[in-house]
Amino acid sequence: MNTDIQKVKSFIAKYHNQKKALISILQDIQAEFNYLPQEALKFTSDYLSIPLIDIVSVATFYRSFSLKPRGKHLVTVCLGTACHVRGGPKILEEFERHLNVQAGETTKDNQFTLETVACLGCCAIGPVVVIDGNYYAQTTRRKVSLILKDYTKKEKDNEGHKEN
Amino acid sequence: MINLKINNLDVKAEEGWTILETAKFYGLEIPTLCHNDGLSNYGACRLCLVEIGENENTKLVSSCTYPVEEGLEVHTDTKRVIEARRMMIELMLSIAPNSKVIQDLASKFGVTKVRFKVRNEECILCGLCVRMCKEQMDGKAIGFQNRGFKRKISTPFDIRSEECRLCGACMYICPACQLKCQGPQADTTICNACLTMDPTCLDFYDELQCWMYDAGRCGTCIREKSEKSDSNKQAKNAKY
Structure with a gap:
């Protein structure tokens, strides 16, 4: 845990210990740990003398922050109007079935976090699914397992490399 | 001094006063819920809505947060204002029908039906407890979390806060969670016992x-x- 605090300290120092940089600091913490650990938030609160509740308010207000550990891959299914009429909810259902989690949850092996989004702004290629920044256009139920296979396969490959 | 008109009455107000303060000073009643003299103004409950402007160019503003202006024309009880207030009471009632404060308001303003899905929660997000904790108790133990439909008031991480001294001020000031309506159990959400x-x-x-x-x-x-x-x-x- 000690190293974590050191890292958080360095993030805060990067913004010259300014209170107004709270969101940037939280973004850095999120990038480092993949979520916002309670200890990190408590430390930030003490260090910048911002009430903890204010930091938690900010952290829970924005969707990009998460107080729960997230999986290695972030699966985002668009449920905006255009994607909705083109079958977004069905795609989501398929993902839920394959990953065995509900939207907003993380799989038990910490590999995937499934989330929904209101609109990604690329309605022409809907229904859209984004995994780790890669866009999958015109997704169908059939494609879901193929897309997921890519990531589970990569995972296995990586593990194989490590063993070698 | 700032000169303005409330309900066609010429009134004077100090600079920095809100419409609500001015109206109170002159004995004009404006209903409030999330306003408390010891706390900062928040404008959450929208009960203190008044109509400002002349002729056609009027708009509804919350009087507790609107500072007085020179030559402002305020009307506290127009049809539009009363309809808006009734709507606010109806909405709050659908969230927290157990609250005596809100049931009383409903009876007082003649709200006799609730057209919304009843949620039976105990919080109308008026923020009184948050402000009480922060401003009067210097606790800063509770605050708003999440947003939109999921918005709620809680301690950090939903566990007992280290800052909380269990003073109970938040419960003391809460209009929704403490005082239950004492009236007979009505068949519907709305009690209206005071009316019937x-x-x-x-x-x-x-x-x-x-x-x-x-x-x-x-x-x-x-x-x-x-x-x-x-x-x-x-x-x-x-x-x-």
């Missing part, structure tokens, strides 16, 4: 003898007076 009970407060005495235990502030006696003049003449005499 027969007989109700025949005599108005004091806090202890009033059956609603709030010394006639629920409005029961006032309503009954006008509608059933015969049996309630006593109440009328007692009240005024």
Whole structure:
């Protein structure tokens, strides 16, 4: 845990210990740990003398922050109007079935976090699914397992490399 | 001094006063819920809405957060204002129907139906407790979390906060979670016992003898007076 605090300290120092940089600091913490650990938030609160509740308010207000550990891959299914009429909810259902989690949850092996989004702004290629920044256009139920296979396969490959 | 008009009445206000403060100073009643004299203004409940502007160019603003301006024309009880207030009460009632404060408001303003899905929560997000904790108790233990439909008031990480001293000020000031409506259990969400009970407060005495235990502030006696003049003449005499 000690190293974590050191890292958080360095993030805060990067913004010259300014209170107004709270969101940037939280973004850095999120990038480092993949979520916002309670200890990190408590430390930030003490260090910048911002009430903890204010930091938690900010952290829970924005969707990009998460107080729960997230999986290695972030699966985002668009449920905006255009994607909705083109079958977004069905795609989501398929993902839920394959990953065995509900939207907003993380799989038990910490590999995937499934989330929904209101609109990604690329309605022409809907229904859209984004995994780790890669866009999958015109997704169908059939494609879901193929897309997921890519990531589970990569995972296995990586593990194989490590063993070698 | 700033000169303005409230309900066609020429009034003067100090700089920095809000419309609500000015109206109170002149004895004009504006209903409030999330306003408290000891706390900062928040403008959450929208009960204190008033109409400002002249002729066609009017708009609704919350009087507790609107500072007075020179030459401002304010109307506190136009049809538009009252309709908006009723709507706000109806919405709050659908969230927290158990609250006596809100049920009383409903009876007072003649809200007799709730057209929304009842959620039976105990929080209307007025923020009184948050401000109480922060401003008066210097606790900063509770605050708003999440947003939109999921918005709630809680401690950090939903566990007991280290800052919380269990002073209970948040519960003391809460209009929704503490005081339950004492009226008979109504079939519907809305109690309105203050409007329909027969007989109700025949005599108005004091806090202890009033059956609603709030010394006639629920409005029961006032309503009954006008509608059933015969049996309630006593109440009328007692009240005024």
